[in-house]
Amino acid sequence: MAHKNSQKRVKPEDRKKKVIGVVARGCTTRSLIIHLQERQYERDDVCIIGVPCDGYVDGKGLKVKIGGADIVEGTVDGGQLKMKTSDGDKTVALKDVLAECCLTCRFNNPIISDVMIGSPAPAMNPDAEYNDVKEFEAKSIEERWAYFIKEMEKCIRCNACRQACPSCYCPTCFVEQSQPQWVGIGEDKTDTQVFQFMRLYHMVGRCVDCGSCVSVCPMGVDLRKFLKKIDKDCFEMFSNRAGSSMEDMPPLGKYDEHHDKQDFIYNP
Amino acid sequence: MSENSANKEWEPKIVAIVCNWCTYAGADLAGISRIQYPPNVRIIRVPCTGRINPFYIVKALQEGADGVLVSGCHPGECHYISGNLVACRKFAMLKSFLNYIGIEGDRTMFTWVSASEGDRFAQVIRGVTTKVKALGPANKMVKKF
Structure with a gap:
């Protein structure tokens, strides 16, 4: 009987609305904001139960x-x-x-919530957020490249980072696409580098620094060093922090004719 | 082929992804006006720079291009009103990130060339070719086939 009911067609307007409750810490609400901005569901489809966060332990x-x-x-x-x-x-x-991302967390209290539980958590240390990136930027280009390939050589392309990432939800990921085949399926190391590079690049304005990818990576690839750079660039160029407010739309979906930096444009 | 080119000077391969309305027409003008520019460039025409997936650039680098040039209409002159401005943001991020992981910034170049700037197009190609030549053959993230 239950099966028969599940097969019955229901008109969209007769469908019962299901509201999903989400217990969310700071970075989870940032992810929810990104989903809402990208119109994955409506604001009233979720009931956000905000909890302050003192940081997660790095397993x-x-x-x-x-x-x-x-x-x-x-x-x-x-x-x-x-x-x-x-x-x-x-x-x-x-x-x-505590996990690295939690130590320098800027948004450890929920940004949006319907219900708040507990009192706001004390601030972490957001000033040290980009220390790692700045240090890495100061290295020479060859050192940076050596570090990148060293990290990417560890990657076994299990796609755990993608599965765990709250921002990776494309029905067909570029990794699985075969026409065109963006990423080769062999064990060529450049394919791994390209895969990682493009997955990281897809995080422009979308990485909330929740640390999921880092914590699930079975090989311990230092993804955060690269993700943080994207975050830093996004803030410096477009003064956008992913999911920091409902009004601040994703940076790559808009433009500012008069203020966008164009100093990288080549002028012979 | 390698035997023949062994004693010749190495010439870079540059992929130029250009927009249909401005730079492609600019390249056309350069051709019509018989302006000389280095033959190292392979032009790919796309409807608009906003059409370019950053993956095209990464893929070109992976498959052996020594440099990639992306060129579109000047800001405010886009045929699709704002395609180039959106692209500008994407490329700013891409260039900075490529440089961060250790791929020289001069390998990916972005510029604006309008349909009336045949001369500028030739200049851009000359400039890019010189810059890429100075860097030498690409050896990072290049797939061996």
Whole structure:
């Protein structure tokens, strides 16, 4: 019977509206804003339950910190993380094991929400946001290239970064497209570089620095160094921070005739 | 082929992706006016620079182009009103990001050439060819076939 009902055609206007509740921390609300700006659903299709965020623990970093032991259970007590592990009880300071993106988070409180839970979280350290990028920019071009290929050589193209990314939702990703075939399917390393480059480039004005891609990467590719550069450029060139407000539309979908920088244009 | 070209000076291969309404017409004018410019450039005509997927540029670099030139109408003169301005933002990001990962900025060039600027078109091609020549053959992100 249930199956029969599911097969029945319902006119769009008779369809019951389903509202989805989302428990969202700061970066999740940024993702939601991007989805709303890209018209993936309407604002009243989601009920946003905002929660302030003190940062997430970086699982890989934690594992290294406790010497590779398996964690059985853990509790947070004050600034300390207490765990029962296969190696006995361990305690680490929470601030030592937070994910990199959380340490320099600028939006740790929800930007939009229908309901807020708890009191606003204290600010993290957003001033240090681009320190990594600035340091990398100062290196010579050959050093930068060497670092890029070194990182991309680790990539096994499992596409975990894409699957985990809240901004990657194209029905057909360019990776799977075969006409034209943007990315070769062999194990050629330039294909991996091109794949990564283009996935990173697709994050212009869309990366919310949630750290999902970094945390799911099985090979530990340093994606954040490149994503942060895109974020920095976007802010410097178009003064846009991805998903920072509903009014600030995606930077590549608009233009500003009088203020867009054109100094990169070649003039013989 | 490599034997023949071994003693010749190396010549760069440059892919120029140009818009139909301005730069392509400008190139046409350069041809009609018999202005000489280096033959290193392979022109691809697209309806508008806004039509160019940044992937075209990355793909061209991967498949062995030593340089990529993108050229469209001057700001405010786009046949489709704002295609070049939207493209301008895309390219600003792309160029900066390519440079960040270590691909020389001079390999990807962006410029505006209008339909009446045959002379400028020849100048641009000369300039780009000289710059790419100075960099030498592309060896980053180039696929070996």
